[in-house]
Amino acid sequence: xxxxxxxxxxxxxxxxxxxxxxxxxxxxxxxxxxxxxxxxxxxxxxxxxxxxxxxxxxxxxxxxxxxxxxxxxxxxxxxxxxxxxxxxxxxxxxxxxxxxxxxxxxxxxxxxxxxxxxxxxxxxxxxxxxxxxxxxxxxxxxxxxxxxxxxxxxxxxxxxxxxxxxxxxxxxxxxxxxxxxxxxxxxxxxxxxxxxxxxxxxxxxxxxxxxxxxxxxxxxxxxxxxxxxxxxxxxxxxxxxxxxxxxxxxxxxxxxxxxxxxxxxxxxxxxxxxxxxxxxxxxxxxxxxxxxxxxxxxxxxxxxxxxxxxxxxxxxxxxxxxxxxxxxxxxxxxxxxxxxxxxxxxxxxxxxxxxxxxxxxxxxxxxxxxxxxxxxxxxxxxxxxxxxxxxxxxxxxxxxxxxxxxxxxxxxxxxxx
RNA sequence: CGGGGUAUAGUGUAACGGCAGCACGAGUCGUUUGGGACGACUUAAUCUCGGUUCGAAUCCGAGUACCCCGACCA
Numbered sequence: 001x002x003x004x005x006x007x008x009x010x011x012x013x014x015x016x017x018x019x020x021x022x023x024x025x026x027x028x029x030x031x032x033x034x035x036x037x038x039x040x041x042x043x044x045x046x047x048x049x050x051x052x053x054x055x056x057x058x059x060x061x062x063x064x065x066x067x068x069x070x071x072x073x074x075x076x077x078x079x080x081x082x083x084x085x086x087x088x089x090x091x092x093x094x095x096x097x098x099x100x101x102x103x104x105x106x107x108x109x110x111x112x113x114x115x116x117x118x119x120x121x122x123x124x125x126x127x128x129x130x131x132x133x134x135x136x137x138x139x140x141x142x143x144x145x146x147x148x149x150x151x152x153x154x155x156x157x158x159x160x161x162x163x164x165x166x167x168x169x170x171x172x173x174x175x176x177x178x179x180x181x182x183x184x185x186x187x188x189x190x191x192x193x194x195x196x197x198x199x200x201x202x203x204x205x206x207x208x209x210x211x212x213x214x215x216x217x218x219x220x221x222x223x224x225x226x227x228x229x230x231x232x233x234x235x236x237x238x239x240x241x242x243x244x245x246x247x248x249x250x251x252x253x254x255x256x257x258x259x260x261x262x263x264x265x266x267x268x269x270x271x272x273x274x275x276x277x278x279x280x281x282x283x284x285x286x287x288x289x290x291x292x293x294x295x296x297x298x299x300x301x302x303x304x305x306x307x308x309x310x311x312x313x314x315x316x317x318x319x320x321x322x323x324x325x326x327x328x329x330x331x332x333x334x335x336x337x338x339x340x341x342x343x344x345x346x347x348x349x350x351x352x353x354x355x356x357x358x359x360x361x362x363x364x365x366x367x368x369x370x371x372x373x374x375x376x377x378x379x380x381x382x383x384x385x386x387x388x389x390x391x392x393x394x395x396x397x398x399x400x401x402x403x404x405x406x407x408x409x410x411x412x413x414x415x416x417x
Numbered sequence: 418c419g420g421g422g423u424a425u426a427g428u429g430u431a432a433c434g435g436c437a438g439c440a441c442g443a444g445u446c447g448u449u450u451g452g453g454a455c456g457a458c459u460u461a462a463u464c465u466c467g468g469u470u471c472g473a474a475u476c477c478g479a480g481u482a483c484c485c486c487g488a489c490c491a
Binding site: 009011012013014015016017018019023028034036037091092108109138140142143144146150151155157158159202210211219257258259260261293294295296297298299329330331332359360361362363364365366367368369371380382383384385392 | 418423424427428429430440441442443449450451452453454482483484485486487488489490491
């Protein structure tokens with residue numbers, strides 16, 4: 001991608017009226033654009049990051065048997081009345097009216113549309129288990145939006161729903177899903193600061209597991225067990241003075257943001273929709289369900305909260321919009337030609353590269369913007385480096401740059417990927 | 418929804434009740450090119466409605482929007 005053609009604009013000025021770092025940086029660096037409170041566009045750069053996050057999630061869901069599908073956002077009122085959530089979620093549900101005053105819901109989650117589909121597919125124990133998932137927009141009229149893309153009224157979420165013949169099968173799969181979640185956060189570059197956290201199950205069950213990323217802007221307080229590394233949410237800490245996993249008692253208190261949550265739904269939704277199956281013994285039994293969510297935009301914001309410095313964002317390689325930020329300095333033809341060649345060569349080797357091909361920009365401007373954008377590798381090519389047939393490679397977030405022979409550039413970048 | 422704050426060019430900020438200015442950005446031309454260049458010219462703003470006043474960006478009232486704190490959530 002040529003930077004001169006990229007649909008974005010950065011600014012040196014701090015975004016007015018923003019408190020959180022991710023909000024400020026993502027706006028300033030041209031990743032997102034706010035349309036109103038809690039509603040954002042993902043500009044090309046931001047969309048690239050979002051798609052990278054999505055790809056990691058999709059891959060891991062498919063690895064545990066997930067089948068991706070797409071569900072409607074526009075729901076009829078009746079299915080929400082059936083589960084009681086037309087009233088229960090009244091505060092956050094967007095209810096809209098169509099022709100002839102017919103009422104609809106902009107879906108805030110998708111059990112209500114998933115279960116009716118399952119009812120047409122699942123009849124026998126032979127039809128179970130199933131693990132459909134989807135990645136799409138959901139709407140919640142949050143009473144208060146917060147911190148840029150960390151809490152919004154419209155957000156992209158992955159939800160996987162699992163259907164089981166009995167509790168043992170649900171319990172087993174729940175652990176499989178939890179492992180997949182740990183893998184997702186690890187692959188997204190935040191595994192070391194994201195903790196599986198025992199939390200309240202809300203209206204679904206006694207307990208659920210949250211995945212909490214430690215950052216100062218976090219809204220939740222979690223207690224991390226120093227012995228085994230799992231955590232407990234403050235909301236249920238009083239009930240669990242010792243670690244429920246290893247019985248250890250020493251905790252470290254941290255602020256964290258919830259980037260994922262998994263629930264055992266049990267029969268919460270199969271009962272109202274009368275979703276049942278015929279078991280081996282010939283009797284009808286209710287299907288047991290689990291649900292497993294991750295907010296993609298929130299994860300993106302949380303990553304920025306956890307990974308930045310005073311100059312800008314520092315993307316983990318797996319989610320970065322580009323692997324390499326190529327910068328040429330100086331106006332001489334030879335430098336630009338060499339940069340052009342390197343750009344082509346990187347592309348031919350399937351290394352995602354953003355080339356700052358702009359003229360009339362000083363080194364300072366290019367470097368400053370590069371730091372703000374946060375692409376993992378910065379490659380500088382200039383008269384100075386070309387004097388030794390080299391380029392300069394610097395990792396974002398590290399102080400030192402190194403000179404690498406031009407012909408070894410690709411190899412060098414590869415090694416670090 | 419309760420509480421607090423803010424509202425001026427694209428962005429960030431000034432202006433005692435008396436000529437709306439500065440910086441960045443953007444545009445044209447020229448000169449520049451290793452950490453946020455230089456010169457010349459240009460572009461563009463007082464949230465809305467009402468009130469007070471000779472006169473309102475400024476004071477008052479209402480509305481709206483945004484940010485922050487609380488309850489809730491991915």
